Amino acid sequence: MAEVTGTTWTVYDANVMTQADIYGRVLCELGKKDPRIVALTADMAHSTKIGVFGEAFPERFINVGIAEQNAFGIAAGLAKAGMVPFVSTMSVFASMRALEQVRTDICYQNLGVKIIATHGGISFGQAGTTHHCTEDLAIMRALANMTVIVPADGFETANAVRASLGVPGPVYIRLGRGFEPLHYASEDYDFQIGKAVQIADGSDVTVICCGVAVYHAAEAARILKERNGISVRVLNLHTIKPIDEAAIMAAVTDTRRILTVEEHNVLGGLGTAVADVIAQSGKGCVFAKTGLPDCYSEVGYPEDLYSHYGIDTDGIAERVLALLGKEYEADEDWEDEV
Amino acid sequence: MPLSPDEIRALQAKARELRCLMIDVTVWAGGAHIGGSLSAADLLTALYYKYLRIRPEESDWPDRDRFVLSKGHGGVGLASVLADRGYFPKELLREFNHFKSPFGMHLDGAKVPGVDASTGSLGHGLSMAVGMALGARFQGKGWLTYCLLGDGECNEGSVWEAAMAAHHHKVDNLITIVDRNGFMIDGPTEDVMGLEPFADKWRAFGWGVREIDGHDYAQIGEAIEAAQQAKGAPLVIIAHTVKGKGVDFMENAVQWHYGSVDSDMAARAKASIAGGA
Numbered sequence: 001m002a003e004v005t006g007t008t009w010t011v012y013d014a015n016v017m018t019q020a021d022i023y024g025r026v027l028c029e030l031g032k033k034d035p036r037i038v039a040l041t042a043d044m045a046h047s048t049k050i051g052v053f054g055e056a057f058p059e060r061f062i063n064v065g066i067a068e069q070n071a072f073g074i075a076a077g078l079a080k081a082g083m084v085p086f087v088s089t090m091s092v093f094a095s096m097r098a099l100e101q102v103r104t105d106i107c108y109q110n111l112g113v114k115i116i117a118t119h120g121g122i123s124f125g126q127a128g129t130t131h132h133c134t135e136d137l138a139i140m141r142a143l144a145n146m147t148v149i150v151p152a153d154g155f156e157t158a159n160a161v162r163a164s165l166g167v168p169g170p171v172y173i174r175l176g177r178g179f180e181p182l183h184y185a186s187e188d189y190d191f192q193i194g195k196a197v198q199i200a201d202g203s204d205v206t207v208i209c210c211g212v213a214v215y216h217a218a219e220a221a222r223i224l225k226e227r228n229g230i231s232v233r234v235l236n237l238h239t240i241k242p243i244d245e246a247a248i249m250a251a252v253t254d255t256r257r258i259l260t261v262e263e264h265n266v267l268g269g270l271g272t273a274v275a276d277v278i279a280q281s282g283k284g285c286v287f288a289k290t291g292l293p294d295c296y297s298e299v300g301y302p303e304d305l306y307s308h309y310g311i312d313t314d315g316i317a318e319r320v321l322a323l324l325g326k327e328y329e330a331d332e333d334w335e336d337e338v
Numbered sequence: 339m340p341l342s343p344d345e346i347r348a349l350q351a352k353a354r355e356l357r358c359l360m361i362d363v364t365v366w367a368g369g370a371h372i373g374g375s376l377s378a379a380d381l382l383t384a385l386y387y388k389y390l391r392i393r394p395e396e397s398d399w400p401d402r403d404r405f406v407l408s409k410g411h412g413g414v415g416l417a418s419v420l421a422d423r424g425y426f427p428k429e430l431l432r433e434f435n436h437f438k439s440p441f442g443m444h445l446d447g448a449k450v451p452g453v454d455a456s457t458g459s460l461g462h463g464l465s466m467a468v469g470m471a472l473g474a475r476f477q478g479k480g481w482l483t484y485c486l487l488g489d490g491e492c493n494e495g496s497v498w499e500a501a502m503a504a505h506h507h508k509v510d511n512l513i514t515i516v517d518r519n520g521f522m523i524d525g526p527t528e529d530v531m532g533l534e535p536f537a538d539k540w541r542a543f544g545w546g547v548r549e550i551d552g553h554d555y556a557q558i559g560e561a562i563e564a565a566q567q568a569k570g571a572p573l574v575i576i577a578h579t580v581k582g583k584g585v586d587f588m589e590n591a592v593q594w595h596y597g598s599v600d601s602d603m604a605a606r607a608k609a610s611i612a613g614g615a
Contacts, residue, residue, distance in 0.1 A: 038476060060476060062507065070465045070499035077469020077483075080455060082400070083476060085469075101496075104459050105466055109447060 018178020020118050022154040024052030026161045027086055027116075031057050034165070036084040040064065042071045048088035048118045068098040075113045076105035084112055084165065090124075091117035091174055095136035106170050107143040114164045115172045120150070121211065121263030122292075122309075123176035125302040132297045138268025140172045141241045147171045147193060148240040150262075150270075152214035155184040156238060159191035167193065176212055176263075177302070183215040183236075194239045196247035202233035205320055206251035209261040210237050210270050212302075213311050217261055220316040232320060240270055248277045257286040257323050263311055266291040286326045290319055341559040345388070349555050352422075353383040354611050357584045359418040359428070361599060361607045367414065367434035369598040371443060373588060374488060375415025377519035377552070377579040382419045384558045385484060389566075394424040397451040403481050404470045406455045408463020409488030409517060411596075413445040416453070425452035461494025463487065464514065468504050471512040482566065484513045490522030493531045498543065504572040505544030513565040514545075514574045517552065519581035523595050540574045552577025586610045 017025075031037045031053055038060045045051030045063055054061030064071045068089055075085040087094070094102065094117040106113045122132045140148045147167050151157040157175060164171040189197065199214065200221045207217040214236045221232035233255055235247055251258060258278070260271035271289030278285060290310045298305060306312040310319055341349070357379050364370040385405065386392075393399045407416050414434065421428040433439035440449035444458025455466050467485035474481055491497060504512060516536075524530045533539070537547045546568060550557035558577070565573040581595070582588030585607040588597075599607065 038473075062472065062503075064499070064503045065506075067496075067499035067503065069461075069496040070468075070503055073462055073465020073496065073500065074469035074472065074503065077406075077455070077466035077471075078473045078476075079469075080404075080466065081470045081473025081477070083473045100459060101462060101465070104456070105462055109456050 017154060018049070019151065019154045019157040019175040019180065020049040020178055022157050023116055023161055023175065024049030026158045027053045028056045030162065030165060031060065034084065036082065038062065038078055038083045038085050040071050040075050040085055040087045042066055042068045042089045042093065044089045047090070048116070050086065050088035050116070068093045069101050072098040072101035072113070073105050076101070076109065076111055079111035079113050080109070084114070086114045086116055088116045088118060090131065090133070091120040091136045092131060092133035095133060095139050099139060103143050107145045110145045110169045112168055113170050115170065116161065116175065117172060118175045119177045120174040121176065122297045122305045123180070123212070123263070123302050125300050125305045128299050129296045134263070134265045134292050134297060135268070136174060137240055137262070137264050137270060138272070141268070141273060145169045146241065149173045149193065149238055150210035150240060151175065151238055152211060152236050153180060153182045153184055155182065155187045156191065158187050160238065163191065163193050174211070180212045181215045183218055194242045194244060196244040197236040197238065198233065198247070199236050200232060200234040202231035203255055204231045205257040205259065205323055206233040206235060206255045207259045207261060207316060207320065208235045208237050208248065208251065208270070208274050210240065211263050212306065213261040213263060213316070216306070216311065216313045217316050219313040220320060223313065224317055224320060228321070230320065230324065237270060237274070240273055243273050243277060245277050248274055249281055249283070252278055252281070252283050252285045256328055259288050259290060259316070259319055259323050261290045261311060261316055264291050265294055267294055284328050286323055286328045288319060288323055290316070339563070341388070341555055346555040349383050349387060352387055353379050354584070354614065356383060356418055356422055357611045358608050359422060360415055361585070361604050361611070363414050363418055363431045363434050364599045365601065365604050366432045369596060370414035371411040371596050372414065372599070373521065373581040373594040374409060374517065374519060375412050376583045376585060376588065377581045378409070378412050378415055378486060378517045379583065380553045380555065381486060381515055381517060381558060381577055382415060384555060384562065386419050386423050388559070389562050390484065391481065394452065397425055401479065401481050404454045404467070404483040406463045406467040406470070406483065406485045407445070407457055408467070408485055409460070409491055410444040410457030410463070412486070413441070413443050417441055417445060417450065420450070420452040423452070426450070460488065460491040461496040464497050464500035467512055467514070468500050468509055471509045472507065474511055482511050482513060484515070487514065487516045489516055489518045489520065489527055489533060489536070490530070492516065492533055492536070501540065501543040501545065508570055509572050510568045510570055512572050513562060514572060516574060516576050517579055518576050519579045521581045521592050521595060525592055537576055544571060546571055546573035547576060548573065549576045549578065552579035553583055584611045584614050
C-alpha cells in the first residue's frame with residue numbers, strides 16, 4: 001500500500017485503500033493538529049481502522065473491549081470533559097446495540113461525538129444479516145441534534161471526516177466495508193455537509209442516492225444517455241440530515257421524476273427523507289424508492305446483493321426506465337406554480 | 339483529615355434542612371422519587387458541603403470536580419441540594435415537574451445549572467463518569483469525577499462494562515459511591531434481582547471496596563478521603579443506607595420509592611426529620 005502522508009490522495013491510493021483505511025489515515029492527520037481528538041472502539045480497532053490512530057496516538061486511544069454501550073457512554077463523558085471523541089464500530093452495533101447511549105448520553109446532551117460506523121448496509125454481505133445494517137439511517141435521522149452522512153467513496157469519506165470536526169454536535173458517518181468502487185477522482189470538489197452534489201445534469205429524471213449507489217447511479221446515467229438518449233440527473237445526497245431541500249425541489253421542478261437509491265430498508269432512510277420534502281412542498285411527481293423492500297437481507301457477496309436489490313448499475317437503469325413509463329397527474333397549472 | 343465533631347454536627351443539621359426541602363419539593367412537584375433521595379441525602383450533603391471543589395456562582399468552572407447522578411431518579415434530591423448550595427434560587431423549585439419547568443424528575447444538564455450529566459436512564463452514569471475521568475487524565479487536569487449509583491441500577495449490564503473498563507484503564511481519579519438502600523420499585527433488591535455478594539462482585543472486577551454506613555458522616559468522610567487517594571485502581575464506596583431515611587413512615591417502605599405528599603403528610607415528615615439525629 002502506498003504511504004499516504006498528506007491531504008492529497010492519488011487514485012491508486014484510494015483504489016487499494018478501503019473507506020475505513022482512508023478514515024484511519026485522515027483521523028491521524030487531524031489528531032496531529034488537534035490534541036482534543038480521542039479515539040474509541042469496542043474491539044474493532046483493526047476492522048474499522050481506527051486502530052491506525054491508536055498506533056500513532058496510543059495515549060489518546062481507548063479500546064473498551066466488546067462493550068458498545070460503554071464505548072458511547074465514555075465518549076459522552078469525554079466530550080463533556082472537553083475532548084472530541086471519534087467512536088468506531090460496526091454500524092449495526094453503533095446504531096442498535098448502543099442506541100440509547102447514542103440518543104440519551106450523546107444526542108440529548110448535544111455532545112460533539114463523531115460516530116464513524118463501518119460495515120454499513122449489506123457491505124459485509126457474506127457475514128450474514130446479524131452483521132448487516134439496513135436500519136441505521138432511519139434510526140439516526142430520528143435523533144434530534146444528529147447529523148447523518150453517507151459518503152459515496154473513499155475520497156468523500158476523507159471530506160466527511162474532516163468536515164465533521166466543524167460540526168459542534170454529534171455526527172454519524174456511515175461507511176461500507178471497503179472495496180467499494182470509487183466515484184470521485186480526488187477529494188477536490190465542493191463537499192459541504194447538508195449540500196447535495198450534482199454529479200450529472202439531466203432533464204428527464206433524477207436519481208437521488210448516497211453511498212455505494214452514487215457510483216452505480218453515475219454509471220447508469222452515462223449508459224442511459226449513450227444507449228437510450230435519456231437525460232438523467234444524479235444527486236449525491238451524502239448528507240441525509242440536515243437534508244438539502246433546495247436540491248431536491250429543483251430536481252422535482254426540473255425533471256418531475258425522482259428515483260431514490262440507498263443501501264437501506266426503503267422505510268425511513270434516504271428515500272423517506274426525500275419523500276417528506278416532496279410531500280410537504282405540495283408539488284407532485286413520479287416517485288419510486290429502491291433499496292431493501294422492508295425485509296431482512298439475504299447473504300452473499302455485496303456485489304451479488306447490490307444486484308439482487310437493484311442498487312447496482314443495471315438495477316438503477318432498469319428502474320429509471322420503468323419510472324419513465326409512469327405518468328404524474330396532469331396539472332395544467334404546473335408552470336404557473338413553479 | 340477526618341471530619342471534626344463540629345463539622346459532623348453542621349453537616350447533620352444541613353442534611354435535616356435539605357431533607358425538609360426535598361419534602362417541600364415533593365409537595366410542589368405533585369410526586370417525586372422521595373425514598374431514594376432521602377437515602378442519598380447524607381451522601382449528597384457530604385459531597386456538596388465538604389468534598390466537591392465547585393463554584394456555584396460559576397457552574398461551568400472548567401476545573402470543578404464533576405458529579406454524575408447515575409441514579410437519575412434522585413433528581414429531586416440533587417435539585418434541592420443545588421438550590422440550597424446557590425446554583426439557582428430555591429423559588430424555582432416550586433415549578434418542579436410543571437409545564438416547561440427546567441426541572442423534571444430526571445434533571446437535564448442543559449437546563450439546570452450544576453448538573454454535569456443528564457441522567458435518568460439507569461446504567462449510563464458510570465460510563466459517562468469514566469469518560470470524564472479519562473478526559474481529565476488526557477488533559478492533565480487534577481479535578482475529580484464523583485459518581486453516585488443506585489443499587490438496583492447495578493442490575494444493568496452496562497454498569498459492569500464500565501466497571502471492567504475503569505479497572506482496565508486504571509481510572510483512579512473517579513470516586514464511585516453506591517447508595518445501597520436495598521430497594522427498587524418492585525421490592526427489595528434481593529427479591530427482585532439479587533445483587534449479593536455485592537462487594538465481591540466489585541472486587542472481582544478489580545475495584546477496591548469500602549463498605550460504610552451511608553448515614554454516618556465519620557465513615558462517609560473517611561471513605562471519600564480514602565477514595566481520593568486511590569492509586570492505580572478505582573475504588574467504590576458501598577454506602578448502606580435506609581430508603582426514606584429520616585422520615586419514620588417512609589423508612590424501608592417500598593411504596594415511597596415514588597410518592598405524593600400532601601401538606602399534612604409533609605408536616606408529619608418534617609416533624610420526623612426534626613426529631614431525628
